[in-house]
Amino acid sequence: MSIIKTEGLTYVYGENTPFRKVALDNVDLEINEGEILGVIGHTGSGKSTLIQHFNGLMKPTSGRVLVDGEDFAADKEKLRAVRFKVGLVFQYPEYQLFEETVYKDIAYGPKNMKLDEQEIDRRVRETAELVGLDPEILDKSPFELSGGQKRRAAIAGVMAMEPRVLILDEPASGLDPQGRDRIFEIIKRYHEEKGSTVLIVSHSMEDIARLADRILVMNEGKVFCCAEPPAVFSRSTELEQIGLSVPQVTRVFNALNELGFGLPQDVYTVKYAEKVLRERLEQES
Amino acid sequence: MNNFIQAKNLKFSYINEMEEPPVKTEVLKDVTLDVKKGEFLAVLGHNGSGKSTLAKCFNAINIPESGTVTVNGLDTADEDNLLAIRKSAGMVFQNPDNQIVATIVEEDVAFALENLGVEPAEIRRRVDEALKTVGMYEYRLHAPHKLSGGQKQRVAIAGVIAMKPDCILLDEPTAMLDPRGRKEVMDTIKQLNREQGVTIVLITHYMDEAAQADRVVVIDEGEIMLDGTPKQIFSQVDTMKNLGLDVPQVTELCHRLRKAGCNLPADVITEEECVKALAQLLRKGAQP
Amino acid sequence: MLKDITLGQYFPGSSVIHRMDARVKLVLTIVFIVMLFAAHNIWGLMVGVAFTIISFAISRIPASMIGKSLKPIIPLVIFTALLNVLFVRTGDVYWQWNFIKITNEGVSTAVYMVIRIVCLIVGSSLLTYTTSPIDLTDAIERLLSPLKKIKVPVHELAMMMTIALRFIPTLIEETDKIMNAQKARGSELDTGTMGDKVRGMIPIFIPLFVSSFRRAEELATAMECRCYHGGEGRTRMKQMKTAMRDWVGCGYTAVFMAAVVVMNIVIK
Numbered sequence: 001m002s003i004i005k006t007e008g009l010t011y012v013y014g015e016n017t018p019f020r021k022v023a024l025d026n027v028d029l030e031i032n033e034g035e036i037l038g039v040i041g042h043t044g045s046g047k048s049t050l051i052q053h054f055n056g057l058m059k060p061t062s063g064r065v066l067v068d069g070e071d072f073a074a075d076k077e078k079l080r081a082v083r084f085k086v087g088l089v090f091q092y093p094e095y096q097l098f099e100e101t102v103y104k105d106i107a108y109g110p111k112n113m114k115l116d117e118q119e120i121d122r123r124v125r126e127t128a129e130l131v132g133l134d135p136e137i138l139d140k141s142p143f144e145l146s147g148g149q150k151r152r153a154a155i156a157g158v159m160a161m162e163p164r165v166l167i168l169d170e171p172a173s174g175l176d177p178q179g180r181d182r183i184f185e186i187i188k189r190y191h192e193e194k195g196s197t198v199l200i201v202s203h204s205m206e207d208i209a210r211l212a213d214r215i216l217v218m219n220e221g222k223v224f225c226c227a228e229p230p231a232v233f234s235r236s237t238e239l240e241q242i243g244l245s246v247p248q249v250t251r252v253f254n255a256l257n258e259l260g261f262g263l264p265q266d267v268y269t270v271k272y273a274e275k276v277l278r279e280r281l282e283q284e285s
Numbered sequence: 286m287n288n289f290i291q292a293k294n295l296k297f298s299y300i301n302e303m304e305e306p307p308v309k310t311e312v313l314k315d316v317t318l319d320v321k322k323g324e325f326l327a328v329l330g331h332n333g334s335g336k337s338t339l340a341k342c343f344n345a346i347n348i349p350e351s352g353t354v355t356v357n358g359l360d361t362a363d364e365d366n367l368l369a370i371r372k373s374a375g376m377v378f379q380n381p382d383n384q385i386v387a388t389i390v391e392e393d394v395a396f397a398l399e400n401l402g403v404e405p406a407e408i409r410r411r412v413d414e415a416l417k418t419v420g421m422y423e424y425r426l427h428a429p430h431k432l433s434g435g436q437k438q439r440v441a442i443a444g445v446i447a448m449k450p451d452c453i454l455l456d457e458p459t460a461m462l463d464p465r466g467r468k469e470v471m472d473t474i475k476q477l478n479r480e481q482g483v484t485i486v487l488i489t490h491y492m493d494e495a496a497q498a499d500r501v502v503v504i505d506e507g508e509i510m511l512d513g514t515p516k517q518i519f520s521q522v523d524t525m526k527n528l529g530l531d532v533p534q535v536t537e538l539c540h541r542l543r544k545a546g547c548n549l550p551a552d553v554i555t556e557e558e559c560v561k562a563l564a565q566l567l568r569k570g571a572q573p
Numbered sequence: 574m575l576k577d578i579t580l581g582q583y584f585p586g587s588s589v590i591h592r593m594d595a596r597v598k599l600v601l602t603i604v605f606i607v608m609l610f611a612a613h614n615i616w617g618l619m620v621g622v623a624f625t626i627i628s629f630a631i632s633r634i635p636a637s638m639i640g641k642s643l644k645p646i647i648p649l650v651i652f653t654a655l656l657n658v659l660f661v662r663t664g665d666v667y668w669q670w671n672f673i674k675i676t677n678e679g680v681s682t683a684v685y686m687v688i689r690i691v692c693l694i695v696g697s698s699l700l701t702y703t704t705s706p707i708d709l710t711d712a713i714e715r716l717l718s719p720l721k722k723i724k725v726p727v728h729e730l731a732m733m734m735t736i737a738l739r740f741i742p743t744l745i746e747e748t749d750k751i752m753n754a755q756k757a758r759g760s761e762l763d764t765g766t767m768g769d770k771v772r773g774m775i776p777i778f779i780p781l782f783v784s785s786f787r788r789a790e791e792l793a794t795a796m797e798c799r800c801y802h803g804g805e806g807r808t809r810m811k812q813m814k815t816a817m818r819d820w821v822g823c824g825y826t827a828v829f830m831a832a833v834v835v836m837n838i839v840i841k
Contacts, residue, residue, distance in 0.1 A: 368802070378791065380788075383787075383795065384791065385739065399808050400799060405811075
């Protein structure tokens with residue numbers, strides 16, 4: 001069952017100007033309910049434009065976007081409802097914090113949904129716990145928090161709306177390795193607890209490879225491929241040709257295969273690489 | 286003496302005057318570090334470890350609370366040395382948007398030279414040269430806000446190298462860039478280091494960038510924890526992980542296989558080394 | 574899209590007027606304004622009109638741009654014209670109804686005013702069309718530099734203008750991003766009463782202020798790192814040099830100015 005579906009989705013910037021640019025070119029796509037989909041593509045590949053169509057921030061030049069089987073583009077009421085159904089966390093979300101307290105900031109989305117006080121309170125506290133913000137932090141000003149805490153508070157603000165689809169644009173950018181791991185753990189936990197669909201946009205194949213059930217690769221406004229990670233990474237040379245960097249281990253395995261070792265071509269995590277090599281060594285000895 | 290930057294028992298705290306009484310946060314505790322002339326040094330550490338603060342001590346933006354920092358023999362605490370220090374140790378920051386001053390690329394590159402009162406003809410010559418070095422000459426008349434992140438950072442680097450500094454301090458210059466931009470910036474840095482002998486101090490939390498340096502320093506809670514070649518540092522996989530840092534994937538792979546009893550070198554940090562070591566291992570495995 | 578707004582009105586080109594020294598252009602524009610107000614009769618004004626048209630033709634700025642620069646001031650022009658028609662009560666009466674009296678002098682004053690305003694706007698927009706904002710800022714700084722002697726912070730003002738020009742597109746883009754982020758959290762920016770709209774702006778303005786302060790702080794540090802220490806001892810890469818074309822421009826303007834004076838004297 002697909003939660004988001006696009007049909008011939010096309011978006012053109014600056015139509016009728018010299019700066020005309022096709023950002024999305026006839027995109028047909030189905031996103032399954034409950035999956036984690038990694039979205040990859042270099043800057044200008046159309047991935048940011050694509051995700052902003054999913055919650056109606058952008059309107060297709062032609063083609064349709066269906067969320068939960070419904071085309072919401074024409075109906076203002078539905079457009080608002082879709083914002084709550086599809087939650088979007090932008091890159092560097094900490095720059096959107098504005099309330100006096102962290103509590104109020106996380107409550108901003110739920111409040112706009114016109115939920116009652118009790119429900120709002122439940123959601124704020126639950127999400128704060130989920131992202132690892134202590135209850136005493138909730139009464140602080142968001143501007144007093146550390147960089148990592150700010151990021152988590154901002155993500156909590158969208159998670160508290162409990163959207164059926166959560167989209168995160170580069171959720172870990174600018175963070176150190178520990179902060180990065182933490183963010184991905186939170187996303188994984190949210191996915192497990194709420195069972196919602198999650199889309200993660202990232203430049204980092206390593207990060208995507210760890211989490212995603214399927215990977216969507218965008219290139220020049222078109223879908224390059226959309227498949228499970230092994231199938232995507234087995235095309236690593238093509239990925240490098242379109243300017244994407246594949247994980248280091250994938251490159252190492254490609255090099256080993258060029259030397260004629262005949263190893264699997266779909267290796268993209270350290271763990272999997274270790275497993276493959278150990279099995280191979282055991283077999284031989 | 287070929288130490289370009291010398292920090293001796295450097296201590297630095299931020300004081301938040303907004304609070305009553307003012308709150309003092311100690312960021313650097315007793316740091317002693319030398320940076321050699323022509324060296325490519327990477328400084329690793331997680332957010333809040335004090336690595337950016339350290340970089341700002343190297344060009345007299347931060348003045349030590351106690352201890353001394355000298356740059357090219359000049360004490361950073363002496364006001365009269367300010368311009369000379371900043372001229373010889375230029376700095377590039379994380380956010381490309383917040384360090385470009387002018388509305389035209391070449392005007393921005395000229396900014397530092399204009400401040401230093403260099404002759405107009407000489408400015409012109411050096412600006413063109415700097416833009417060519419970073420490969421942005423064809424963009425000299427563009428508006429900075431229309432460039433990509435990597436291009437903006439290269440303009441910022443050009444603005445620094447136009448001063449003909451002996452050293453460039455880069456504070457997470459690639460943190461906000463995509464892989465393509467990161468590569469552009471890293472290539473530029475390495476080229477400056479190799480071809481022009483510019484001393485590089487690169488603050489980063491990308492392990493693969495640090496692996497390309499001559500020397501890596503790991504800083505944690507305002508203290509230097511590790512100091513050595515990339516091989517020496519990254520081979521300490523468990524220590525790095527405890528410090529909240531990472532190691533390159535290839536290092537981790539070899540580390541895991543070693544733990545499982547495979548005969549592999551401990552100091553694999555590049556893909557080529559990894560391929561070579563694994564190939565050897567697999568071949569040996571094939572001959573009982 | 575907000576970020577598509579181009580800043581200022583600069584219309585790049587390579588005409589003689591584009592290449593003229595910005596300082597000269599600035600001064601000549603002021604002379605032109607004086608010329609418009611010095612003209613006392615329709616012939617003098619026609620000289621001004623001719624000057625405007627010829628200059629525009631030389632600059633090769635498309636005529637459609639004239640319309641673009643005039644559009645915002647149409648209400649003002651109509652208002653001024655009406656005011657003059659209705660309130661100048663001397664001269665021969667054309668038409669009268671109750672207290673409304675339209676006279677020939679009223680009509681001619683109105684026509685003069687309209688021509689003056691239109692020429693003024695079109696002429697000065699020619700300056701902004703042919704001069705990039707940064708050149709204009711430079712020209713202002715250099716023309717005003719004698720004022721430094723009486724402690725006017727000319728350099729600082731010019732620096733502020735440059736930085737403002739540099740950051741306006743960045744901040745526009747940022748506003749766009751913040752608006753989208755808050756919309757994604759369900760804020761209603763475009764619906765509701767006036768009060769709702771004002772409240773709806775808070776989630777935009779606060780993050781924008783916070784980020785502007787952060788940017789300002791980072792920029793200040795970056796400028797310090799690049800040896801900025803005020804205007805003292807500063808040189809400039811681009812030297813403003815007057816060339817033959819600038820003197821030709823001056824001569825050309827002087828001829829028209831003289832023509833206006835002649836018209837004033839000859840035709841009473």
